[in-house]
Amino acid sequence: MASAGFIIGIIGNIISFFVFTSPIKTFWEVVKKKSTEDYEAFPYIITLLGTSLWTFYGILKPGGLLVVTVNGIGAFFQFIYVTLFLIYAPKNKKVKAAKLVALLNVGFLGAVITVTLLAMHGKLRLTFVGLICVGMTTIVYGSPLSVMKTVIKTKSVEFMPFLLSFSLFLNAGIWLIYAAVVRDFYMTVPSVLGVMLGIIQLILYAMYKSNAKSTISTDGMQEKGSDNVVKGDVEMQVSNSNGGDCQCNRN
Incomplete structure (x- = not known):
C-alpha cells in the first residue's frame, strides 16, 4: 500500500505542478506590460498561505515527503506571483496587498507555527x-462557486475554460485516491470537495458549451472575465493546495 501511495503521490505531484505553473502566462504579460491591470492579489496571497501551511503539515506528518514537495513547490511559485504583484501593482493595490501579506503570510502563518511548536x-x-x-x-x-454562478447566469462557458476545469477535477481526484490509500482524513475532506466542484463544473460545461458568447453586456462580461480569471487561479491553486493538502494540498 505504501508503494501504491507513493506512485499515486508522484502522479499527483506532476499534475499539481502543471496546475501551479498555469498562471505563468498571466504574470509574463504583467511583467511585459509592467502592470497588474485588473487582477487582484488575494487569490495568490491566500494560495501562498495554503501551500505554506500544507508544507508545514507535511513536515509534521510521518512519511509526508510528497506533501512537502508538492506544496513546497507550490509555495515557491505563489511567492513569485505575489512578489511580481507587489512590484507591478498600482500603489493602492500594492499597499492593500502588502497589508494582506503581512497579516496572513507573516502574522497568521507565523502564529500557527509558533503555537504548534511551542x-x-x-x-x-x-x-x-x-x-x-x-x-x-x-x-x-x-x-x-462565483464562477459557476456566472456560467448559469450568462448561459455561457466563455470564462470557464474546459482544460482548466478538467485539470482541477483530475488533480483533486488523484489526491483523493492518494488520501484514501494513506488513510489521511485531513487530505480527504478538501479532495472530496474538489472532486464534487470539478464534476459540477464539467456538467455545466457540457450544458452550456454550445453557447460561444454570454447573454450579458460586453463590459459586464469583461469585468466578470477578470474576476473569473482570478478565481480560476484560486481554484487551481486551491486544488493545488488541496492537492497539496491531498497531496498534502488556482482563470
Whole structure:
C-alpha cells in the first residue's frame, strides 16, 4: 500500500505542478506590460498561505515527503506571483496587498507555527495544523462557486475554460485516491470537495458549451472575465493546495 501511495503521490505531484505553473502566462504579460491591470492579489496571497501551511503539515506528518514537495513547490511559485504583484501593482493595490501579506503570510502563518511548536506536542500538533488546513482550503474552495454562478447566469462557458476545469477535477481526484490509500482524513475532506466542484463544473460545461458568447453586456462580461480569471487561479491553486493538502494540498 505504501508503494501504491507513493506512485499515486508522484502522479499527483506532476499534475499539481502543471496546475501551479498555469498562471505563468498571466504574470509574463504583467511583467511585459509592467502592470497588474485588473487582477487582484488575494487569490495568490491566500494560495501562498495554503501551500505554506500544507508544507508545514507535511513536515509534521510521518512519511509526508510528497506533501512537502508538492506544496513546497507550490509555495515557491505563489511567492513569485505575489512578489511580481507587489512590484507591478498600482500603489493602492500594492499597499492593500502588502497589508494582506503581512497579516496572513507573516502574522497568521507565523502564529500557527509558533503555537504548534511551542504549545503542542505529539499527535496534537498534526491535528491542530491539519484542521486549520482543512478549514482554510474549504473556504478557498468556495471561490469557484462565483464562477459557476456566472456560467448559469450568462448561459455561457466563455470564462470557464474546459482544460482548466478538467485539470482541477483530475488533480483533486488523484489526491483523493492518494488520501484514501494513506488513510489521511485531513487530505480527504478538501479532495472530496474538489472532486464534487470539478464534476459540477464539467456538467455545466457540457450544458452550456454550445453557447460561444454570454447573454450579458460586453463590459459586464469583461469585468466578470477578470474576476473569473482570478478565481480560476484560486481554484487551481486551491486544488493545488488541496492537492497539496491531498497531496498534502488556482482563470
